[in-house]
Amino acid sequence: MPQHLIRKLGQFTHLSEEDRRALEDATSRKVRIFGAHQDIISEGDAPEHVNLILEGWACRYKQLEDGRRQIISFFLPGDLCDPHVFVLREMDHSIGTITPVRLAEISPDAILDLTDEHPRITRALWWEMLVKVAIQREWTVNLGQRTGLERIGHLLCELFIRLRGVGLTEGDSCLLPVTQVELGDATGLSNVHVNRVLQELRASGLIVLRGKRLTIPDLEALQRVALFNANYLHLDREGWHLDANGPDQPQA
């Protein structure tokens, strides 16, 4: 079931067969289905379990009193929503679906069991959490310093590379099931301006975007115009040096 999560964590460290089984076990107890544009948990609610996205896209967002809305981050398949929020009493933001979503609910206890018994999983979950925070920092830079064109380009690079990490790209293309309004909510731009920026990216051949399919013919070129540096995604098998079994452990 949680192939995407396992594949993602595999970018950081090597997981044993038993690690995988433990992950499968912990994430198959309770599965829930949501339609598009539904709240999974709302601001003010008490967080009760950790959610693992199995399929579909979701996002964190925050709505201001006057209706302005900011998408704070995207959740893709394989993403965990806050392994440790239950330390806090209530949510300060909402998590909602973008597409229909299938997710696994994991109890705090199951997370504790998992990490108690499996040091590699523990470290891998740490890595996944630290990367998530690094992404949040990068969004701060994106919104604070980059132009509209750079913001959209940067976001597209990030999403493509994250999707690739969970096996959801085909060659140089992937599905991008978000509307232009949602891209605007994520980048702090109006939908009209998002549209114009997309036209510009298309016209310069940096992207092909038809319907929900995004193709990036030359990822490096797009990275260059968006000032995108992937270092914040920490993708270079960093965990191997911490892995007690060493990098020589054969891949299953």
Add this chain to the structure above:
Amino acid sequence: MPQHLIRKLGQFTHLSEEDRRALEDATSRKVRIFGAHQDIISEGDAPEHVNLILEGWACRYKQLEDGRRQIISFFLPGDLCDPHVFVLREMDHSIGTITPVRLAEISPDAILDLTDEHPRITRALWWEMLVKVAIQREWTVNLGQRTGLERIGHLLCELFIRLRGVGLTEGDSCLLPVTQVELGDATGLSNVHVNRVLQELRASGLIVLRGKRLTIPDLEALQRVALFNANYLHLDREGWHLDANGPDQPQA
């Protein structure tokens, strides 16, 4: 020594005398001094220890190739820089001082000892980390959705409340040792525009800012114009419900 940290964690949970001693012990091994505008650690470096700010202000920042700079967050006295970064191989951003800074270097091992032996400290550090991430999310909203006036107002509210949490306010005022350029780097505005916004806040009586001293005569009023909601700081003694000693434990 680490009064500010202890005071801050006390907003979340009750720490025993012994917890405090352990904190004092772990944070007094190695103290370092930095001048203003120096890097504590630079992008690309390998993180080696956790830094606790004892005195002075610092910030995370990221510099784009063309010179644009974004301040990603502020570190105030009592703030820890990333209790767990050492899982990652290299820094994807820099941490630099704003004023002269005195900080304690804590080794990863010391953190592990601390958390192994002291469950309340563990939970309190979790809380402090989760709040830090929540602040990062709020900055995303700030930069993405708020106007210049709201951004600056929001930042001032946040800083004031955080300083109050570590005992660094006097009544309705505090020290604000940052230049207008730095405020601009944090809010994604030009220094010129920051200046005009500050004038406007002054003119409307919402702030008094002379030299490095900031006074907020009516914090609620400022919160209102900045659309500031303090829920993301999770300040309401949330930890008491988790504290084995219960809320009835007498305050030292």
Add this chain to the structure above:
DNA sequence: CGCCCGCTTGACCCATGTCAACGTCGGTGG
């Protein structure tokens, strides 16, 4: 005493927002 850094102000400009209309496509019901 003089210099430099940070603050302030004015004039002008541009990226992006707003408003409004129109196009297009997929789904639904008659």
Add this chain to the structure above:
DNA sequence: CCACCGACGTTGACATGGGTCAAGCGGGCG
């Protein structure tokens, strides 16, 4: 099977928040 509808995308005209450039100012420090 067609007509309609609503959501999303596209386009143009115009407005504006905030950026840029440039000059002046004031005070703390060498």
